Amino acid sequence: MATYHIETYGCSSNRGESREIERALRDGGHRPADGPEDADVAILNTCTVVEKTERNMLRRAEELEDVTAELVVTGCMALAQGDAFREAGVDAEILHWDEVPSHVLNGECPTVTPDAEPVLDGVVGILPIARGCMSNCSYCITKFATGRVDSPTVEENVEKARALVHAGAKEIRVTGQDTGVYGWDNGDRKLPELLDRICDIDGDFRVRLGMANPGGIHGIHEELAEVFADNEELYDFIHAPVQSGSDDVLEDMRRQHRVEKFREVVETFDDRLDHWTLSTDFIVGFPTETEADHERSMDLLAEVRPEKINVTRFSKRPGTDAADMKGLGGTIKKERSKAMSELKMEVVGDAYESMVGETFEVLVVEEGTGDSVKCRDGAYRQIIVQNAAERGVAVGDFLEVEVTGHNTVYAFGEPTDGGRPVDEDPAESTPSSA
Numbered sequence: 001m002a003t004y005h006i007e008t009y010g011c012s013s014n015r016g017e018s019r020e021i022e023r024a025l026r027d028g029g030h031r032p033a034d035g036p037e038d039a040d041v042a043i044l045n046t047c048t049v050v051e052k053t054e055r056n057m058l059r060r061a062e063e064l065e066d067v068t069a070e071l072v073v074t075g076c077m078a079l080a081q082g083d084a085f086r087e088a089g090v091d092a093e094i095l096h097w098d099e100v101p102s103h104v105l106n107g108e109c110p111t112v113t114p115d116a117e118p119v120l121d122g123v124v125g126i127l128p129i130a131r132g133c134m135s136n137c138s139y140c141i142t143k144f145a146t147g148r149v150d151s152p153t154v155e156e157n158v159e160k161a162r163a164l165v166h167a168g169a170k171e172i173r174v175t176g177q178d179t180g181v182y183g184w185d186n187g188d189r190k191l192p193e194l195l196d197r198i199c200d201i202d203g204d205f206r207v208r209l210g211m212a213n214p215g216g217i218h219g220i221h222e223e224l225a226e227v228f229a230d231n232e233e234l235y236d237f238i239h240a241p242v243q244s245g246s247d248d249v250l251e252d253m254r255r256q257h258r259v260e261k262f263r264e265v266v267e268t269f270d271d272r273l274d275h276w277t278l279s280t281d282f283i284v285g286f287p288t289e290t291e292a293d294h295e296r297s298m299d300l301l302a303e304v305r306p307e308k309i310n311v312t313r314f315s316k317r318p319g320t321d322a323a324d325m326k327g328l329g330g331t332i333k334k335e336r337s338k339a340m341s342e343l344k345m346e347v348v349g350d351a352y353e354s355m356v357g358e359t360f361e362v363l364v365v366e367e368g369t370g371d372s373v374k375c376r377d378g379a380y381r382q383i384i385v386q387n388a389a390e391r392g393v394a395v396g397d398f399l400e401v402e403v404t405g406h407n408t409v410y411a412f413g414e415p416t417d418g419g420r421p422v423d424e425d426p427a428e429s430t431p432s433s434a
């Protein structure tokens with residue numbers, strides 16, 4: 001668990017991006033620090049509207065770098081003029097907004113808060129189902145804080161989910177450090193049963209399953225894929241971090257899976273679902289990663305073509321076994337990370353391109369920047385709809401949209417029926433000419 005400090009400059013769009021970063025960090029078990037001096041990581045979300053702003057951003061980055069343990073610079077200036085920070089000698093990670101949470105998480109699993117109470121944030125209900133994991137990854141510091149998996153009963157979690165739905169949740173995020181091992185501590189793997197029971201709750205909502213390590217879900221993957229196929233409430237989305245395409249590296253990481261197990265999980269979901277989103281993570285530059293190992297990771301990415309990919313450059317965490325290993329040079333790690341990020345852009349770009357011209361039913365999950373809203377389709381792909389207020393589109397609505405374009409992070413869509421929710425009777429919402 002890390003503490004963070006986040007500073008945001010510029011427009012409401014930038015503030016929206018910071019809010020998203022904070023939400024992801026909180027979901028991951030991180031908490032805000034009292035100030036940059038106390039933070040494990042300081043995040044500077046920059047603006048570059050005028051030259052004076054640029055000078056202020058550079059100065060603020062230098063100030064933060066002096067007082068904080070680690071600095072991440074993101075936002076418009078980081079993306080448009082990242083070199084300005086490097087040329088000024090600022091020692092910071094320069095990242096796209098979307099890359100910040102996975103960088104802070106450093107390839108480790110999210111931690112759930114010790115009280116594991118659900119939280120309703122807008123129409124999103126966060127449901128932590130268990131704390132802890134069954135692994136002992138050699139690079140992980142989270143494990144020291146959270147220990148072995150500790151699972152409340154299915155009944156307890158279903159009741160919490162029911163309370164969230166009654167409180168207005170339209171999207172329930174089932175979270176945990178490793179959701180795939182839920183119930184293991186009580187002698188039985190209970191994730192498929194839990195998801196099935198949550199989907200049975202009366203109401204119109206969607207369920208997103210949070211991170212599940214390939215080792216954990218491999219033992220239940222067929223049953224789990226069945227539950228996904230049977231319940232339309234479940235987003236067809238799995239986040240299974242593979243971390244490397246090399247079995248040797250996975251062994252040194254002490255991961256509980258090997259590449260073949262990961263492939264089997266992917267193939268099972270491919271067989272059972274028409275379309276689903278695979279999200280996975282790679283740690284690049286682990287101390288024992290050779291050039292051949294790196295190529296295996298690149299090959300695996302190109303083969304399974306996940307639609308969401310987090311690439312994290314390895315960094316040592318104090319007290320872990322991996323911290324005692326002789327590390328790779330910074331240049332090697334940068335080059336490998338750059339190569340993998342380029343491949344990721346290509347794979348993700350192709351996935352979004354294939355959506356253009358297609359229609360999808362989506363749930364409006366939250367407000368975006370300006371007058372836009374963020375929606376999720378059945379496979380949890382993000383689609384932005386502009387001019388929402390003008391079209392009468394509100395958070396919590398289910399709509400049909402046609403995808404008209406995309407960038408590398410999300411697709412853009414137009415409501416096919418002017419924005420009217422899909423369950424609304426046209427006769428009631430369209431003025432009659434008679």
Ligand code: SF4
Pocket residue numbers: 107108109133134135136137140141142143177178213
């Ligand atoms: S599964 Fe591995 S990375 Fe995740 S919390 Fe457990 S030990 Fe850490």
